[in-house]
Amino acid sequence: MKYSDIREHLGKFRVGIAGAGGLGSNCAAALARSGVGTVVISDFDIVEELNLDRQYYFADQTGMYKTLALKENIRKINPRINVISHEVSLTPENIPVIYAGCDVIIEAFDEASMKQMLIETVQLALPGIPLIVGSGMAGWGNNDTLRSRKIDDLLYVCGDESTQVSDDLPPLAPRVGIVANMQANLALEILLERKK
Amino acid sequence: MKILINNLKEEFNRDQMTVNEMLEIKKYTFRMRIVKINGVLIPKDGYDSTIIRDGDNVQMLYLMSGG
Numbered sequence: 001m002k003y004s005d006i007r008e009h010l011g012k013f014r015v016g017i018a019g020a021g022g023l024g025s026n027c028a029a030a031l032a033r034s035g036v037g038t039v040v041i042s043d044f045d046i047v048e049e050l051n052l053d054r055q056y057y058f059a060d061q062t063g064m065y066k067t068l069a070l071k072e073n074i075r076k077i078n079p080r081i082n083v084i085s086h087e088v089s090l091t092p093e094n095i096p097v098i099y100a101g102c103d104v105i106i107e108a109f110d111e112a113s114m115k116q117m118l119i120e121t122v123q124l125a126l127p128g129i130p131l132i133v134g135s136g137m138a139g140w141g142n143n144d145t146l147r148s149r150k151i152d153d154l155l156y157v158c159g160d161e162s163t164q165v166s167d168d169l170p171p172l173a174p175r176v177g178i179v180a181n182m183q184a185n186l187a188l189e190i191l192l193e194r195k196k
Numbered sequence: 197m198k199i200l201i202n203n204l205k206e207e208f209n210r211d212q213m214t215v216n217e218m219l220e221i222k223k224y225t226f227r228m229r230i231v232k233i234n235g236v237l238i239p240k241d242g243y244d245s246t247i248i249r250d251g252d253n254v255q256m257l258y259l260m261s262g263g
Contacts, residue, residue, distance in 0.1 A: 023263040108263055110261060110262065112228035113228065116230065116259050119237070120240070124237055136258075136260040138262045155257070162258075171262045176263065
């Protein structure tokens with residue numbers, strides 16, 4: 001496949017991103033640059049100054065909904081990308097509605113309990129949609145611990161699967177960005193093997 | 197019974213067990229996890245009622261805060 005064919009192919013797909021923090025915002029930017037046609041982003045949070053340590057936002061966007069700031073940033077990268085945003089807190093009730101019709105879903109939450117809720121909901125209520133989870137990216141260094149693992153055709157995980165964020169092990173931009181880009185990379189791999 | 201846990205062969209001295217029994221026997225105490233048996237996700241409120249049988253393929257994924 002030529003590069004022009006690859007971009008045309010990616011333009012036909014819709015990727016759902018659950019959470020617009022460090023993982024979600026960086027993953028969305030990578031998918032938009034690659035030419036994925038539609039991204040569906042949900043988050044209830046607003047951009048705060050302390051988010052700028054790792055998230056794909058800028059100092060003049062503080063106070064905005066993250067989803068709307070991300071929509072603005074994606075439009076600057078590639079105005080042809082269709083961004084559907086939901087300024088809501090994701091729940092087992094609204095996840096199946098918001099992400100129905102996506103070709104791949106990216107789990108991009110911060111809290112482990114939210115990750116668990118999203119994975120259980122997607123796998124049970126949205127059968128057939130592959131889900132790419134991020135788990136373990138705290139701290140710095142240790143490039144070689146970050147990896148990608150296929151659990152089965154519908155569940156993949158990116159990260160070290162062991163480090164948890166804490167005061168001593170903050171979520172610094174490089175490792176969070178690496179995992180966000182691993183998730184985007186895996187999404188492209190799944191989409192480029194698929195006919196549409 | 198012999199099962200696979202994350203692609204590794206494990207042997208247990210019984211015919212069957214619930215997910216919670218397996219977690220206890222293996223001393224898997226970290227609670228933020230996903231369990232799939234033969235590709236089917238088991239929600240956390242099903243760990244007491246779901247039976248693991250000989251030959252089953254159990255996949256577990258631990259969820260770390262951060263993102």
